[in-house]
Amino acid sequence: MFKRLPLSDTTCNRDVTITFDDLTVTAREGETVAAALLAAGMRNCRTTPVSESPRAPYCMMGVCFECLMEVDGVPNVQACQMLVREGMQVRSQQGARRLVHDHA
Amino acid sequence: MTSYDFAVIGGGLVGSAIAYGLARAGHQVCVLDEGDVAYRASRGNFGLVWVQGKGQEIPLYSEWSMSSASLWAGLTDELYDLTGIRTQHQAPGGVHLCYSADELSSRQSALESLSRATQGRFDFDMLDHDQLRQLIPEIGESVVGASWSRLDGHANPLYLLRALHAGIQHHGGTYKSCGPVRRIRPEAGSFIVDCERQQVHAARVVLAAGLGNRDLAPQVGLSAPLAPNRGEILVTERMKPLLNLPTTYLRQTGEGSILMGDSHEDVGFDDGTETHVLSHIAQRAVRALPALANTRVVRAWGALRVMTPDGYPLYEASETYPGAFVACCHSGVTLAAAHVKRLAPWIAGDTPPAEISPFTAERFHVQTATPV
Secondary structure, three states: OOOOOOOOOOOOOOEEEEEEOOEEEEEEOOOEHHHHHHHOOOOOOEEOOOOOOEEOOOOOOOOOOOOEEEEOOEEEEEHHHOEOOOOOEEEOEOOOEOOOOOOO | OOEEEEEEEOOOHHHHHHHHHHHHOOOOEEEEEOOOOOOOHHHOOOOEEOOOOOOOOOHHHHHHHHHHHHHHHHHHHHHHHHHOOOOOOEOOOEEEEEOOHHHHHHHHHHHHHHHHHOOOOOOOEEEEHHHHHHHOOOOOOOOOEEEEEOOOEEOOHHHHHHHHHHHHHHOOOEEEEOOOEEEEEEEOOEEEEEEOOOEEEEEEEEEOOHHHHHHHHHHHOOOOOOEEEEEEEEEEOOEOOOOOOOEOOEEEOOOOOEEEOOOOEOOOOOOOOOHHHHHHHHHHHHHHOHHHHHOOEEEEEEEEEEEOOOOOOEEEEOOOOOOEEEEEOOOOOOOHHHHHHHHHHHHOOOOOOHHHOOOOHHHHOOOOOOOO
8 A cells, every 4th residue: 555765876774674463574774663564564553442443553743643552562652753673573552552560 | 681490600510410400300490601711620620439538527528428429320320311421430449548557547547437427327448458459459569558448439520521511401401601700689589690791580599610609609698718729630541451449549540541649739729730749649659550650641730629618518508698509519529419419409499408517608607616
C-alpha cells in the first residue's frame, strides 16, 4: 500500500533489521518505526483500550497518538516519533497497555 | 415569563440530582446553570461513593452517606434504563491505606468509635499487608495495612452528571445555561430569578449553586458560609486492570486510567495546579502502587471543593421565605442517590429525612450553636 520514495544520490541509508510481533522487518536507518512498518505492509498497530477497535498510524507527526506500540518493552510509545535501531523489538498493543514493573 | 414549580439554581451534581428527583416525581422543574465559566466541582472531582471514616463528629452524616451508598445501584440502573448512559458505578468495597503501625491503629480506633456511634451500622475490617495484597496484588511494600469497608465504591462523575441532565429532560424538565443568577426576588409567595439574560418565575426555588450560594442565600433569608478548598488530581494513560477497588486517593476508572488525588489547599478561588503539589500526589501514589512509576501522566487539574466551616453539608428551608431551600455539600457523588430519592421529596413537601436534621446553618451561628 505504501512505498518508499526514491533516495537522493547523497543519502546512503543502511538497512536495519527490527522485529514486529513475530515478523522480521527490514527498515532503513533514519526511518521512524511507524514509517518502516507501514512500508512493510503493517495494517494495524494496536486495538483501542475501551472498544478494542483496530488502529493504525495516522498523522505521522506526533499529534494523534494513534500509532501507540510497545517498543523494547516500553508500552504506549509513539511509533511515528521513534527512529528504528538495529535489533529493535516492536510489538502491537492489544487493548490498554500492560503494567511494566521494571524499566529496561 | 415562563413559570415553573421549581427553579433549581445550579446544574452541577447537587442541583441536577435534586432537579432529577423533583422531575421524576412529576414536578415542573427548571435548572438554571451558569455555564462553562462556572467553578465546576462536579467536573473536577474524584468519583468516590464513599462511606468509611465520614461522620466522626456528626454520626448522622455516616447514616446519610450509608443511605445514599445503598441507593446508588438502583439510581445507576434507573438512569441507564432511562438515558442509556452508564455511570460506571461499582461497589466492590474500598480501602484506606496506612503507612505505619501508628497510623493503622489510630485509623482503627477512629473507625471503631464511628461504628459504635452508628450502633454498628457502619462496619469495617482492618487488613494487614498480606490481607491487603490479596485484594491488591500490586500494593507497595511500604503500605503496612488498610481499613476496608464493604460500603465503599466509585463511579464516573462526568457520566453521572450527563445521565442526570438527560434524565431531567426525559421527565419534562428544562435546562437553561443562562449565565450567573444575579438576584432572587421573593414576590407574593413565589420567586422571580433574574439571570444574566432572562427571568424565570417559580413557586419554589432551590439554591444548589455551590460556592455561589454564599451570595444567593441571604437574598431568601438563608445563610451559606462556604469557602473554596482546592484539590488537585492527576490521571494516567489507560492501563489494563490493576486496581479493582477504590482507595481514598487512587482509583482506576472504567476506561483504565488511574486517578491520583488528592490535595487540600486553601488558595481562594484559584483552581489551577502547582507542580510541587502534583509531585507530592504522584510520589504518594507510587508508594502505594510502585508499578505506577513506569506509567505516564496524561492530564492534571485542580478543582474547588464547596466547604462549610465544619465540612458537613448544608440543607435548610427558609423560614422567612417559605419555598426557598439551600443545599450544598462537598460529596455530590456519594450523596447523589440520597439527593434524588430522599432530599428531593423533602423539598417537594414531605417530612425531612431524619439524617439531615443537624445540617442547618444554625450550627455556625455562635449565639445559638450547641456543641454536637
